Amino acid sequence: MSSRIALSEPFLGGNERRYLDECVTTNFVSSVGPFVDRFEREFAAYVGARYAVACASGTAALHVAFRLIDLQPGDEVLVPSLTFIASVNPIAYERATPVLVDSELETWNIDPALVVEHIEGRARSGQRMPKAVEVVHLLGHPAKIEPIADVCDKYGIALIEDAAEALGARYRGGRFDGRHVGTIGRIGCFSFNGNKIMTTGGGGMITTDDPELARRAKHLTTQARLPGLAYRHDEVGYNYRLTNVAAALGVAQLEQLPAFIAKKQQIAERYDAALGGIDGVVLPPRAAWASPSCWLYSLRTPRRDPWLERLIAESVEARPIWTAVHGMPMYRTAPRIGGERAEQLAAEALSIPCSVGLTDEQQGRVIEILTRG
Template identity: 40%
Template sequence: MSKFIPLSIPNFEGNEKKYVNDALDSTFVSTVGSYVNKFEKALAQYLLVPNVAVCQSGTSALHLALIEAGIGQGDVVLVPPLTFIAAVNPVKYQSAIPVFIDCDDSFCIDPIKLRSFCEEECHWDGNQLSYQGKAVKAMIVVHVFGNMADMNAIMEIAHTYNLKVIEDATEALGTQYTEGEYKGKFAGTIGDFGCYSFNGNKIITTGGGGAITSNDPQKVDHIRFLSTQAKTDPVFYVHDEVGYNYRMTNLQAALGVAQLEELPEFVLRKQHNYDMYKQYLQDCEYASLKEFRPGTSSNKWFYSIEINRNVIKAPMKEIIQRIREKGIETRAIWGLINEQRPYRNEITYKITKASYYAERILNIPSSTQITEEDIFYVSEEIKGLFEEMRND
């Protein structure tokens, strides 16, 4: 194989080594150090929010958000089926009950079905929404692949039924509304809580790591407190609450400070590369490049093509393997969470589009370093392969 184009790899073009070496030289490599505070302040400045707490992962951010939102045993949380399972697992950590609501064409939770579930399946007493006698307290809204969910409709539903909104913006750092009620607002800064991830394949990375913000800065302070084992008195080790070892390390934060400096450039590259894919794939008869929500500026973290299953019948595993033989790494969209073993007995509501897209969506290379030559190569090879497969 003479060429290999990866799906999504990190990009270290800036001050990463300088800042990490500085953190090493300081000897503060764990959860105490100047870069932790620097990263939090820089993120808050970028997101236009007053307070951000950094933590070990996007998953831990979601868990802390659920704790701070008061979600506990037996509470119902409305969740999407078409996303990475880490978006839903923290609901189980809290012994709460996930109810899966279908997605719309953005792959994000469908506000039409969300509203119909609340109106038709639940009871509203003027203060508390309930489902089968259980309190419905929150929803987790995932901005899938950097595509902003329909927050206008979602927030209206949340306000109507007194629901906490936890935004999973782990894939959407840098995505924002450009028009409407939330013009200028970034993904993760509209609901009650916003959670971010800095995993290795995200638009910026700290290796692992995450962050959380809230519309209430004091809640972020409390989350930061919980993430460091809830030490009321760190000298005499007094703990008044159950805490967690969820704080980000100084080494990770040093990497994050450098990566955040490059984020605006990375977003521009992602957007430009998407436009090139759109140009080169526009004449493809057997797959189409998925659009992002109008009225938003997306970070375009992952690019997705929808395969025409009326013509291309091959299983996704075969498609991925045959593309890989061309030196191109691709990835199927996730298997539906409600079909995974830990969730097979949970409640689902009118899931049709999620099932449809699970069989048709393929992610194609989207690294910020990808060249126009590589984009052209990927596009031509995919078109050629589907041309071969149409008669299989």
């Protein structure tokens, strides 16, 4: 049997070992150390944010983001129904209400027309406004954020960006030309899980241009402890700190990120050329106004399940994308706006191997399996 081909695994080919050795040699292995500060500083510079606060996961980053905007029980947050569950759960942590919004088919992200229509309708009728809109940039492709940013600005609604899957993705043209995802809303959130385009083993980052939000984010992620020798705390905080060891990995990975993105884009281009002519196949989104990072290669096909079975039988890891959140038992009664397109995408989308370390031979094997007969 051929060796297994992973879907999206880390690539540790830079200074990871050297920086980890520094952590061990200096005993800075916990949540304080020079690599945490360096990672925050260099990450902020890379994405173009004034501040970055490292934390334990992308989910933790979102949870803190909702604390920062003072999300209260009963408040509503508009969020896409087609997303990983971690985009929605932090809303529930604060006993607020997710309003699950359908996707649009050009990018698979939240439909901005539905967001604008819902908010303007609330304004006309004098109903309570949503507290926030959470825009998720799925699979490395920027969402259509301009209309959402405009309507949020108009009514003072917080715009939160879940950029967990889209590090390296930017806008091209328009008002946000050159801007990195996660730097347009009030707060951006990123993930460094093991399957992401770069990893710290597990970790996240909060970005903002607001110094007070950055200060409070750091405060909340460190148990809301006050300065000084005494153990005094002024509010409920969290142990959401990133360790110096994890940050050391992050610094090494960030150094290689441009090369990672270039390799992901190269892999995507080869798949596009090989699979685009197959009847019924819809290639991943590639909007002219976006520069995607191509984190995960996910196409649409009515043959999704047979293809999935064929790949798995030949030791090739592949997966469907998520079940639409409105189909999950804990969110079936949540308010929603549409959902049919999210269900269509969930039924047809297939993610295939696209690791940075994927060899030409391995990719050729995946292509051969999918184009066979």
